[in-house]
Amino acid sequence: MKNWIQAFSVIDFISAGILVTAVSINTFKRIEPCVKAYTLNSWLLSALTAVAAFMTGEVHLYAASVVTFLSKGILIPMFLRRIVRRIKATHDVEPYISNALSLTISGILVVVVYAALKEGIFVTGLSKNVLQISIAVIFIGLFIMITRRKAIIQVIGLLFMENGLFLAGFALTFGMPLIMELGVLFDMLMGVIILGIFVIQIKKSFASSDLDKLTILKG
Amino acid sequence: MVLILIIPLVTAFICYMLKSAKLVGYVSLAGAVALASVALPVIMSAISTPTEMMNGVLYMDALSGYIMALVIFLSLASAVYSIEYLEHEMKVGLTGARGVRRYYALFHLFIFTMLLVTTANNLALMWIAIEATTIVSALLIGLGFSKRSLAIEAAWKYIILCTVGITFALLGIFITYYATTAVMGGQGALNWTTIRSIAPKLNPSTMKLAFIFILVGYGTKAGLAPVHNWLPDAHSEAPSPISALLSGILLNTAFYGIMRFVTITDPSTGSVFTGNLLILFGLISMGISSVFILVQVNYKRLLAYSSIEHMGIISLGIGIGGPVGVYGALLHILNHALSKPLMFFVSGRIQAHYGSTKIENVGGVLSSMPLMGTLTFIGVLSLAGTPPFNIFISEFTVLQAAVLKGLWVVAGLFLLFAAFVFYGMLSGFGRMLFRGKETPKVEENEKGSNRDVASGFSVSMSSAFNKGIMILLASLIVVFGFTVPGFIDSTIRICIDILGVK
Numbered sequence: 096m097k098n099w100i101q102a103f104s105v106i107d108f109i110s111a112g113i114l115v116t117a118v119s120i121n122t123f124k125r126i127e128p129c130v131k132a133y134t135l136n137s138w139l140l141s142a143l144t145a146v147a148a149f150m151t152g153e154v155h156l157y158a159a160s161v162v163t164f165l166s167k168g169i170l171i172p173m174f175l176r177r178i179v180r181r182i183k184a185t186h187d188v189e190p191y192i193s194n195a196l197s198l199t200i201s202g203i204l205v206v207v208v209y210a211a212l213k214e215g216i217f218v219t220g221l222s223k224n225v226l227q228i229s230i231a232v233i234f235i236g237l238f239i240m241i242t243r244r245k246a247i248i249q250v251i252g253l254l255f256m257e258n259g260l261f262l263a264g265f266a267l268t269f270g271m272p273l274i275m276e277l278g279v280l281f282d283m284l285m286g287v288i289i290l291g292i293f294v295i296q297i298k299k300s301f302a303s304s305d306l307d308k309l310t311i312l313k314g
Numbered sequence: 315m316v317l318i319l320i321i322p323l324v325t326a327f328i329c330y331m332l333k334s335a336k337l338v339g340y341v342s343l344a345g346a347v348a349l350a351s352v353a354l355p356v357i358m359s360a361i362s363t364p365t366e367m368m369n370g371v372l373y374m375d376a377l378s379g380y381i382m383a384l385v386i387f388l389s390l391a392s393a394v395y396s397i398e399y400l401e402h403e404m405k406v407g408l409t410g411a412r413g414v415r416r417y418y419a420l421f422h423l424f425i426f427t428m429l430l431v432t433t434a435n436n437l438a439l440m441w442i443a444i445e446a447t448t449i450v451s452a453l454l455i456g457l458g459f460s461k462r463s464l465a466i467e468a469a470w471k472y473i474i475l476c477t478v479g480i481t482f483a484l485l486g487i488f489i490t491y492y493a494t495t496a497v498m499g500g501q502g503a504l505n506w507t508t509i510r511s512i513a514p515k516l517n518p519s520t521m522k523l524a525f526i527f528i529l530v531g532y533g534t535k536a537g538l539a540p541v542h543n544w545l546p547d548a549h550s551e552a553p554s555p556i557s558a559l560l561s562g563i564l565l566n567t568a569f570y571g572i573m574r575f576v577t578i579t580d581p582s583t584g585s586v587f588t589g590n591l592l593i594l595f596g597l598i599s600m601g602i603s604s605v606f607i608l609v610q611v612n613y614k615r616l617l618a619y620s621s622i623e624h625m626g627i628i629s630l631g632i633g634i635g636g637p638v639g640v641y642g643a644l645l646h647i648l649n650h651a652l653s654k655p656l657m658f659f660v661s662g663r664i665q666a667h668y669g670s671t672k673i674e675n676v677g678g679v680l681s682s683m684p685l686m687g688t689l690t691f692i693g694v695l696s697l698a699g700t701p702p703f704n705i706f707i708s709e710f711t712v713l714q715a716a717v718l719k720g721l722w723v724v725a726g727l728f729l730l731f732a733a734f735v736f737y738g739m740l741s742g743f744g745r746m747l748f749r750g751k752e753t754p755k756v757e758e759n760e761k762g763s764n765r766d767v768a769s770g771f772s773v774s775m776s777s778a779f780n781k782g783i784m785i786l787l788a789s790l791i792v793v794f795g796f797t798v799p800g801f802i803d804s805t806i807r808i809c810i811d812i813l814g815v816k
Contacts, residue, residue: 233481233485240474253481256481260481260485260488263488264485264488264491267492271438271491278438278439279441279442281442282445285446286449286477289449289453290473293466293469296466297470301463311467312468312547
């Protein structure tokens with residue numbers, strides 16, 4: 096089985112899936128598919144952890160995989176879907192730039208990250224692709240945050256950044272000690288819940304979830 | 315040490331459960347007093363002998379004791395000030411009993427998270443605590459008593475920017491962990507004490523990368539330019555006692571994270587690398603904030619930009635390094651934590667009196683509110699760096715360090731920016747203090763007819779408390795302008811040893 100995993104480079108395969116789900120955000124015109132892409136992304140992240148756990152036989156990785164699946168794969172998507180329904184913003188994402196341009200820029204980002212980390216200082220236990228993909232996912236998440244107008248998409252961009260971050264930590268050191276990882280996850284969960292509350296508040300007090308309206312404070 | 319962390323949690327819980335809105339302020343004050351009395355002996359012993367707890371997850375030495383003492387002192391001051399502030403907000407009808415209970419519960423949770431930052435030895439735990447301060451304080455800013463939509467805008471910017479920033483800091487921690495696994499083999503280390511003991515063996519280029527991520531991440535939280543955009547909004551829209559906490563101590567706890575990281579980065583990379591980065595960010599912060607201070611029309615935002623300037627000076631002091639520079643920076647942390655809360659407290663009362671945060675709508679504070687006017691005058695002179703007030707001493711020490719090291723360009727830019735700030739602060743607040751008397755305008759909010767209530771605070775026990783704490787802060791500012799008390803001086807010297815400065 097272990098040989099089988101290596102022979103078919105399952106790890107590379109799954110991490111490529113993580114990259115594709117992140118890039119796909121650029122193409123969606125509606126918010127619901129973005130939530131779905133995030134869900135898929137989290138499931139793949141959890142699967143990758145499970146495969147690595149199987150390969151190395153480390154118990155804490157199995158636990159990390161389960162926790163990731165429960166929190167990022169089920170809880171957060173459920174919460175996001177509820178907010179999308181609450182603010183009735185199932186429709187347009189309204190990016191500042193066209194989808195084609197946005198997709199192109201994401202592609203360029205991936206190439207730049209690959210080129211920059213070609214001769215890195217890091218020697219990772221896993222395939223080298225994992226680290227490069229993780230950094231690329233972080234940047235794509237950031238890119239989505241700065242080019243989208245809807246508050247909820249910014250939250251999704253942030254969540255993609257965090258998934259990329261977890262992947263990076265995983266690629267570098269097989270993750271931190273479990274208890275710390277749980278603490279980080281808990282923080283992120285709280286953060287997402289509070290961001291969700293603010294999304295609803297923004298909708299209430301600005302009668303729109305466009306962040307364009309949030310420009311009163313400046314200077 | 316654990317008791318220090320438990321008390322604010324218990325207080326928060328009681329405040330949330332309590333039904334009476336009148337009583338809850340005093341309960342919160344009692345909690346803050348209990349916290350201070352428990353913490354004082356612990357801090358005293360930690361300054362002389364570092365202590366570890368819970369398998370080294372928690373750790374206290376002089377540096378954490380110093381920052382923790384500031385957290386506790388300011389939370390006490392802010393708890394005292396909050397009582398009358400909230401009584402006033404309730405009377406004007408800007409908040410209800412529920413809002414007050416929520417406010418106090420979050421207030422103590424906020425203190426808990428900051429105390430956790432100062433006691434954390436584990437770098438990941440410190441990250442968790444710093445992120446938790448963001449989450450809790452975003453809710454406090456979002457309470458927004460004066461104008462809800464503005465408060466939400468400020469809180470949204472705050473939480474998004476700081477969370478993104480701090481995500482990069484976590485990447486920095488992952489990289490550090492990676493660097494320690496290379497040295498220790500197998501399981502790496504996250505405890506600061508362990509990492510410090512192996513610091514010289516860490517790979518320099520890995521640590522350089524980690525430090526850059528940490529500086530960007532925690533620097534966002536510490537309000538260093540150019541990632542400071544959240545700060546003026548958050549500080550001007552938060553309730554005044556919270557602005558005082560944000561500015562006086564939250565920025566410093568984030569900077570404390572950077573200082574801890576400098577000590578484990580320096581042995582492998584050499585102090586020139588971290589020093590230059592800190593000097594660069596310090597000067598950018600001072601430069602950007604001084605320009606905004608010159609053109610500012612809103613006095614709460616003026617104070618917020620002044621915070622960015624002072625964080626720049628602290629960063630500069632640590633960056634220049636050497637015993638003199640670090641001494642100046644640590645003293646500046648203390649001095650800024652005295653002057654800025656005083657100014658936010660006073661500006662909260664000015665805002666209540668005039669119903670506006672615009673400088674043009676406020677005039678003749680000195681004649682219409684003599685006590686507040688005098689305190690504002692002391693505070694603004696101190697913040698502008700005028701002798702004989704406290705901030706002058708620490709700014710002068712940082713400048714002296716730059717000159718001693720022969721960094722003439724840095725010293726010159728420092729003086730230039732300080733002059734801008736001096737003019738901007740004094741002209742802004744000078745207009746408010748001395749310009750001809752104007753009739754107080756009530757804010758143009760929906761709840762219109764509250765002219766009689768808004769025109770002044772009532773005379774009561776809470777009012778006496780409120781004035782007392784401001785007078786105490788002002789007198790400390792004056793005293794520290796003449797002398798640095800012996801026990802503070804010796805604590806700072808121990809901190810310099812901990813930071814590994816020679």
